[in-house]
Amino acid sequence: MIFRFGPPLLIAVLLLPVLAGLTATLLPAFGYWPALGGTHFTLDPWRALLALPSLRRSIGVSLFVGFVTTVFSLGAVTVLLAAFMGTRLFALVKRLLSPLLSVPYVALAFGLAFVIAPSGLIFRLLSPWATGLERPPDLLIINDPYGLSLACGLVLKEIPFLFLMMLAALPQVDAVRAFTSARTLGYRRVAAFAKVVMPRLYPQLRLPVLAVLAYGLSVVDAALVLGPNTPPTLAVAVLRLAEDPDLALHFEASAAAVLQLAVVLWAIGLWLVLERLAGFAWRQWVIGGGRFFCEAAISVMAPLLALAIAALVALAFASLLLWSVAANWRFPEIWPQAFTFDIWRRELAVALPIVLRTLLLGTGVAGAALMITILCLENETRRGIAPGLAFNLIYIPLLVPQIAFLTGAASLMIALKLDGNGFGVGLVHLVFVLPYVFMSLSAAWRDYDPRYRATALLLGASPWRALWAVRLPMLTRAILIAGALGFAISVSQYLATLLVGGGRVATVTTEAVGLAAGADRRVVGVFALIQATLPFLGFAVSLILPALLFRHRRALRET
Amino acid sequence: MKPHLKLLPFFLGFLAFAAVAGGRAQEASPDLKNWPAILEKGRGQTVYWYAWGGSQALNDYIAWAGEEMRSRYGVSVVEVKLTDTAEAVTRVLAEKSAGRNEGGAVDLVWINGPNFASMKENHLLFGPFAEDLPNFRYVDAATNPSLRSDFTIPTEGFEAPWSLAQIVFYGDGAALSPHPGSALSLLDWAKAHPGRFVYPNPSNFLGATFLKQVLIELTPDAARLQQPADDLDFDKVTAPLFAYLDALRPHLWRQGRAYPLNSAALRTLMADGEIDLALSFNPAEASSAIARGELPMSVRSFVFDKGTIGNASFLAIPYNAAHKEGALLLCDFLLSPEAQAKKQNPAGYGGLTVLSMRKLSAVDRARFEALPRGVATLSTEELGPVLPEPHPSWMTRIVTAWQRRYEGQ
Numbered sequence: 001m002i003f004r005f006g007p008p009l010l011i012a013v014l015l016l017p018v019l020a021g022l023t024a025t026l027l028p029a030f031g032y033w034p035a036l037g038g039t040h041f042t043l044d045p046w047r048a049l050l051a052l053p054s055l056r057r058s059i060g061v062s063l064f065v066g067f068v069t070t071v072f073s074l075g076a077v078t079v080l081l082a083a084f085m086g087t088r089l090f091a092l093v094k095r096l097l098s099p100l101l102s103v104p105y106v107a108l109a110f111g112l113a114f115v116i117a118p119s120g121l122i123f124r125l126l127s128p129w130a131t132g133l134e135r136p137p138d139l140l141i142i143n144d145p146y147g148l149s150l151a152c153g154l155v156l157k158e159i160p161f162l163f164l165m166m167l168a169a170l171p172q173v174d175a176v177r178a179f180t181s182a183r184t185l186g187y188r189r190v191a192a193f194a195k196v197v198m199p200r201l202y203p204q205l206r207l208p209v210l211a212v213l214a215y216g217l218s219v220v221d222a223a224l225v226l227g228p229n230t231p232p233t234l235a236v237a238v239l240r241l242a243e244d245p246d247l248a249l250h251f252e253a254s255a256a257a258v259l260q261l262a263v264v265l266w267a268i269g270l271w272l273v274l275e276r277l278a279g280f281a282w283r284q285w286v287i288g289g290g291r292f293f294c295e296a297a298i299s300v301m302a303p304l305l306a307l308a309i310a311a312l313v314a315l316a317f318a319s320l321l322l323w324s325v326a327a328n329w330r331f332p333e334i335w336p337q338a339f340t341f342d343i344w345r346r347e348l349a350v351a352l353p354i355v356l357r358t359l360l361l362g363t364g365v366a367g368a369a370l371m372i373t374i375l376c377l378e379n380e381t382r383r384g385i386a387p388g389l390a391f392n393l394i395y396i397p398l399l400v401p402q403i404a405f406l407t408g409a410a411s412l413m414i415a416l417k418l419d420g421n422g423f424g425v426g427l428v429h430l431v432f433v434l435p436y437v438f439m440s441l442s443a444a445w446r447d448y449d450p451r452y453r454a455t456a457l458l459l460g461a462s463p464w465r466a467l468w469a470v471r472l473p474m475l476t477r478a479i480l481i482a483g484a485l486g487f488a489i490s491v492s493q494y495l496a497t498l499l500v501g502g503g504r505v506a507t508v509t510t511e512a513v514g515l516a517a518g519a520d521r522r523v524v525g526v527f528a529l530i531q532a533t534l535p536f537l538g539f540a541v542s543l544i545l546p547a548l549l550f551r552h553r554r555a556l557r558e559t
Numbered sequence: 560m561k562p563h564l565k566l567l568p569f570f571l572g573f574l575a576f577a578a579v580a581g582g583r584a585q586e587a588s589p590d591l592k593n594w595p596a597i598l599e600k601g602r603g604q605t606v607y608w609y610a611w612g613g614s615q616a617l618n619d620y621i622a623w624a625g626e627e628m629r630s631r632y633g634v635s636v637v638e639v640k641l642t643d644t645a646e647a648v649t650r651v652l653a654e655k656s657a658g659r660n661e662g663g664a665v666d667l668v669w670i671n672g673p674n675f676a677s678m679k680e681n682h683l684l685f686g687p688f689a690e691d692l693p694n695f696r697y698v699d700a701a702t703n704p705s706l707r708s709d710f711t712i713p714t715e716g717f718e719a720p721w722s723l724a725q726i727v728f729y730g731d732g733a734a735l736s737p738h739p740g741s742a743l744s745l746l747d748w749a750k751a752h753p754g755r756f757v758y759p760n761p762s763n764f765l766g767a768t769f770l771k772q773v774l775i776e777l778t779p780d781a782a783r784l785q786q787p788a789d790d791l792d793f794d795k796v797t798a799p800l801f802a803y804l805d806a807l808r809p810h811l812w813r814q815g816r817a818y819p820l821n822s823a824a825l826r827t828l829m830a831d832g833e834i835d836l837a838l839s840f841n842p843a844e845a846s847s848a849i850a851r852g853e854l855p856m857s858v859r860s861f862v863f864d865k866g867t868i869g870n871a872s873f874l875a876i877p878y879n880a881a882h883k884e885g886a887l888l889l890c891d892f893l894l895s896p897e898a899q900a901k902k903q904n905p906a907g908y909g910g911l912t913v914l915s916m917r918k919l920s921a922v923d924r925a926r927f928e929a930l931p932r933g934v935a936t937l938s939t940e941e942l943g944p945v946l947p948e949p950h951p952s953w954m955t956r957i958v959t960a961w962q963r964r965y966e967g968q
Contacts, residue, residue: 035656119831231966
């Protein structure tokens with residue numbers, strides 16, 4: 001019964017690094033770090049941290065970005081779903097949004113910066129004929145002090161995440177039937193969705209929403225590109241402290257990392273309280289019995305919203321692509337004056353080993369995550385147990401700020417001699433990859449008709465054979481998609497790769513963010529595109545392979 | 560299920576063994592008096608060189624040095640590109656915390672200033688080695704004291720000088736006719752051309768150096784800056800600096816509400832036409848950017864009349880480096896006249912050499928004389944007087960004071 005080891009293995013892989021890392025952060029926060037001469041506990045790091053003049057603004061802007069991102073992405077997804085559920089456009093919206101999930105934050109952040117900056121594509125398209133500008137306007141758009149451009153970049157990425165999470169939750173709450181009943185009772189589309197589907201759907205969505213909130217509060221890589229820098233968000237301030245040459249500041253950095261954790265926990269608490277209040281108001285509104293809710297406005301707004309998202313992303317990638325082949329492109333030209341493939345030629349030679357390493361790492365991590373997930377799910381199936389609450393633990397790595405435990409986890413990996421090589425980095429990637437793979441595959445697994453397995457067993461197959469010869473082949477597509485998602489998450493890891501790899505395990509993401517320091521847009525364009533292409537490859541495989549394998553099995557091709 | 564459980568103690572034992580094993584092989588420190596032994600031991604090693612990776616020209620140079628090292632000494636060089644050199648310091652520190660006193664990840668760091676001060680103070684460096692390198696004989700440290708003192712901290716052989724840098728400004732159009740000749744005339748220029756100048760965020764060394772440049776020019780007694788900063792007179796010494804910055808701030812790009820993060824981001828603003836005036840620590844920056852097609856042909860460099868800050872950057876080997884011999888060979892190669900001349904070529908990175916022309920043979924001197932000079936590069940005479948770096952404590956403290964003043968509101 002190897003499957004019994006699945007759940008403990010899952011919990012160990014997810015929680016050990018987090019807990020050990022948090023401990024290794026907590027001790028220096030209270031002055032204990034023997035290598036730096038800290039041998040007794042003290043509150044000095046906290047005093048020094050709280051005396052930091054920019055601290056309040058850093059916390060403020062982090063909270064603002066976190067809440068704005070969460071509210072906007074949740075709102076947008078609700079509007080999209082309310083307007084399109086059950087229509088023919090729904091499949092189109094799904095197809096437009098799904099690929100976005102695999103786009104790394106950093107690539108999108110760079111692309112967005114190229115579009116909305118004062119010297120970016122939007123102003124170029126409007127200048128000089130509409131704006132009269134011959135030079136970029138002196139406007140603070142990127143790195144704005146309120147983090148609005150950062151929030152915008154995050155919202156673009158979180159909408160597809162929440163949208164797909166909602167799609168996965170719809171069947172569990174029997175949404176279509178509830179929606180149809182409400183419609184027959186005379187509720188218009190938006191009112192029906194908001195009053196009947198949403199109250200059932202939201203509890204399923206709570207953890208993903210909190211993950212969005214926590215991520216917005218603690219994101220580092222995208223904040224380095226789009227976020228404010230005078231002062232930066234709290235997470236970036238932690239990184240700056242942790243990387244300060246004055247090693248005495250490292251105690252302060254640990255204290256700041258603990259503070260980051262506290263801010264996230266506080267924000268989650270606040271969200272849960274607000275959620276209650278909103279739930280109460282919602283209930284009053286639902287029993288009010290109104291059949292309409294902004295029907296016309298939303299039916300106009302939703303397609304515009306979907307179009308705006310698609311357009312912004314398309315522009316972002318167009319400008320990455322244009323910059324990567326631009327020899328010379330000065331404001332306000334819409335089109336580069338000259339093109340060159342020199343940058344691609346030169347960078348591809350440099351990038352090839354890095355791309356191979358990223359591929360290998362991502363495939364290995366995704367494979368390991370799939371194995372653990374299948375062990376857990378098959379364990380559920382064999383023992384006939386319902387999915388336990390314990391599985392909510394898989395959200396912990398998504399809720400605890402990376403910066404709060406990764407520095408500690410990195411020290412731990414060094415102590416175990418697992419640092420600076422692909423294996424150690426892979427282990428830490430697994431912490432972030434496993435939750436997504438598990439979420440993705442468990443939905444399909446639990447939807448799988450149990451009668452297939454029962455039939456196999458009745459026909460004399462062993463449980464192994466029922467798994468190996470019946471269930472896994474039938475779930476090939478779902479497994480490949482979960483694997484592709486895991487691969488995409490592994491590719492996009494920045495902090496984990498940087499801190500545990502010790503700089504030696506370069507992936508396309510560390511390389512891209514590292515180049516951001518160099519800021520040659522053409523090189524950034526090349527690497528952001530490479531970074532964004534790799535996850536697409538994963539998803540392409542997950543679509544093409546089943547089509548080839550099952551070319552004679554139509555039902556398996558179209559699940 | 561029983562057989563699987565039996566494997567568990569074995570597995571745990573293996574983990575424990577793996578954790579303990581690696582570090583036991585005691586490595587002797589290389590004997591610097593015995594260079595042939597270093598040559599022999601270094602062969603086949605892979606040197607991990609941690610360097611700021613933001614300059615494509617420098618990355619290309621490091622790749623060239625790697626190829627030369629492989630063919631000459633059988634040493635492979637891997638550049639670990641950093642966004643900030645402090646990452647390497649943190650790395651060595653993390654290893655020390657974890658008790659990894661041998662076999663560390665970092666073999667060589669490109670370093671200077673506070674990063675060096677911090678590593679030296681915390682005993683994270685191998686050495687002294689610098690003056691035992693065979694090619695150190697071409698360095699004239701007696702006449703150029705900045706090669707033995709890094710931001711006033713004595714290097715004591717714990718790092719080898721590698722490259723010289725000096726603040727230069729570069730500008731286009733309105734910034735050139737005539738160009739500002741001092742910090743005060745820069746302020747006047749900024750008032751006349753609002754939003755067309757900015758310096759990098761002082762958390763970056765170039766931004767911090769701009770503050771030091773202004774401080775040296777405006778403080779009543781510049782000699783005071785060679786001594787450590789002190790609470791007693793910090794406010795008095797720096798008052799003119801902050802009065803200046805207060806006056807400058809509303810006329811900066813984005814009214815001083817955001818600052819580019821480093822020299823490359825600053826150069827990009829210039830390339831986009833968002834500003835007309837920028838600065839760099841690399842005298843060849845403007846020329847090489849013009850050569851790459853990033854900046855327009857009309858950009859030119861200039862310095863202030865009374866001089867600008869200059870310093871040396873160095874190469875250091877961490878105390879726990881796994882491949883010290885290879886790192887020593889690489890250091891020595893990088894100090895060779897051939898490698899130094901290649902580095903100074905403005906068509907590439909353009910960092911000034913640390914070698915003394917007087918100490919070179921005629922053949923080697925010719926390598927330097929043959930170097931082309933880019934359209935926007937100043938000659939050594941035009942670069943003018945070099946102002947010395949203040950004690951590192953000033954940098955740390957004015958940066959903190961800057962953050963308190965402009966980020967805390």
